[in-house]
Amino acid sequence: MSIAHSWKSHAFKFAAASIIFAAGHGLCRAAEEPPRAADESVTQMRAEIEELKSQLRALKDQVDALARAQAGTTTPVAQVPAAPPPAPQPPPAPVSRAGGSTVFNPAMSAVFQGIGNGSFNHNRDGDGFSLSEAEIGLQAVVDPYARVDMFIAFGAEGEAEVEEAYVTFQTLPGGLQAKAGRFKDAFGKWNLLHNHAFFTVDRPNALTNFFGEESLTGDGASLSWLVPGTGSAFVESVTDIASTGNDVSFNARRRDLLLLEHVSSVFTLTSNATFETGGTWAKGRGGPSEALTQAIDDAGLTGTVVPSDRLAANLFGVDLTYKWKPVQFNVYRSVTLQAEGIASRRRVESLQPGGFLTRDTVNSFGGYLYAEYQFAKRWRAGLRYDDSEFPDDDSARERAASAVLRIQPTEFEEFRIQFKHTGRNDAAAFRFDGIQSDNEVFIEWIPVIGAHAAHKY
């Protein structure tokens, strides 16, 4: 999000959109085309005749003027020769702004990430090159009241998934805006990013540990309110009510709704710098941890001891972002500092030797710090520090340091290389095949084609 992508080629949109949608949308409309086409050509001919007429008039006047000039008469001031009528409207631009049946097709874009990653110290199954994700975006206004944004992601194995698909109601009164459908929950900053818009190749460990391999995403509704009377500061409250399939911090039962409240403020410090603070509270229900299910299974008590899947689970988040972008040279230099902290407070059950369950509360923490400096139009360098526990285990802890270099030949392409060192304590290493220390390298190439909507600030 640090870069304000601007995707300009509507022509691509028209071309690509027409191919994909010709079968459905275009052909259905074909029956209606002839009268419209005829109307258009008549209008066009009329316009051309009008244009020729005015050109003829202009020529005639010019000939008259020349004739008078050749007669050698000095025209008195009062008789300045008549000129053609002023300011005839210039002809419309050749690229029509109403481009036939494709004009209502959504803006289409496609992004993919080719990732190569490998560990220096260990043979891991996931190492190697892969097309980690391809995303198709369809975005359009529905009617005067709503717009739809839809992103379909194809994973490394080819499975397709609706990453986000929501309708936004933009014309509500009182500074309100509502969203419904599937969307990334407004937890902090990074959770809302699509993978191709990350600062680094991988997600910060805290997000992976607390939300899983994907963002915290919900199916439901979201209401956002732009708080009035705050001067030039932007203060927004977002309330999400959603079913989440997240089984890392929550129980993934869709009838146990996730309630989330996010309040953020963006302050303009100088014309070159902004500071954003945000706070999030997400409340859901938690289920048994993998370790507990395993322990019950090991004790041969499966079916006898039934752990609760409706335990209290709360997540709290804090996010801070400082951005420096000199207005005059904002495409050449910038600094981004971002930090997020996530705290989880959840009830957990544990199996006692007597074959009964006791309840306890686990408080665990995670977070990251990211600093990025853009030192040339196409070059950015960043450092990230991760420190995170796990929502079901506050004794497991991993820390990581990453360095990333981002190269953007244009706004439509990015190449990244990242080095990452991870260190884990015993409890955390237990979750990662016993790997305590790992050094990894990631390489990523992200091209974007089509009309991808500009990203948020």
Added chain:
Amino acid sequence: MRTLRSLLILILTASTGGSLLVGAAPPKKVNVVATLPNLASIAREVGGERVDAMSIATGLQDAHFVDPKPSYMVRLRSADLLLVNGLDLEIGWVPPLTQGARNARILPGAQDHIDCSARIGVMEAPSGPLTRAAGDVHPYGNPHYLTDPLNAEIVAAEIAEALARKDPAGAQEYEKRRADFVKRLHAAIFGPELNDLVGGSKLAGLALTGELDSYLKTTMVDGAPLASRLGGWMGRLRPYAGVKVITYHKDYSYFARRFGLDVVEFVEPKPGIPPSAKHLVEITERLGRGDVKMIITRPYVEHRSTDLLAEKSRLPVLTLPLEVGGAPEATDYFKLFDLLTTQIAAVAAGG
């Protein structure tokens, strides 16, 4: 119940008192937010005291790459009118701003979202298939149309219409101010003498159809062609018609057409693509012919390439603003063109 009633009375009293106070206050100004300073400047010319006009970008910013900061959404929330340059110039930052502003009237396509390019005769609209292999192309044509001051007349009409619709009580004043602005604009473009003699509208009409030059050459007044009476911005640059220049970005097309500049090359190999060493060598070779008089660049682009070209070719580099506020002297749309024409004429004369 009683508390409720007293509360109701209290609210009623407060609101009546409030409206009385408002009644005494001066009428609320029309809150105009423009994306770019040139549009805001024209809105101030047309709107006068009835209008509060501000722009999101400053003149020192590249209009293609403004950051859609949330504070702009706060400003847009209470905007009565949003003036945009259009032709996709602001595609990277206006959509996120209007989507976040919670102001349904300024969403694209809504009544108070004013696309000032609507009636402009657009140059360089690409025909045929478009591809980003050509760089950052604008699919609807060159969006930098306000570098031709005659287009300001069209924009002023657009703005006056929108203001009159928004504030019908001021309709007459807006029309009066618009007419006055156009009159001053014509005088500034053609010079007061010719303007009074022939009439600004007629001159503007001739200029728009490309017939002004032949008209001025062939029309004799008091034994001399009218061309000798051309003053103003056009008069200032007329002696240097056809002067060859290099510009950084393809943003001088309208200016060049109006004032007779010949833009032979761009520092950017393709729009939005920074110059490679190879391209700079090619330009240096082109400059070797010795017919180019100056390199024109922008306050917000890198200096390295232009400095290098200047050093190799010994040509002067002019850093000229495209927008009001892009230089300390360019405080409004008139002063902007005073600055542009004066500086270009000075360098062209010096060469």
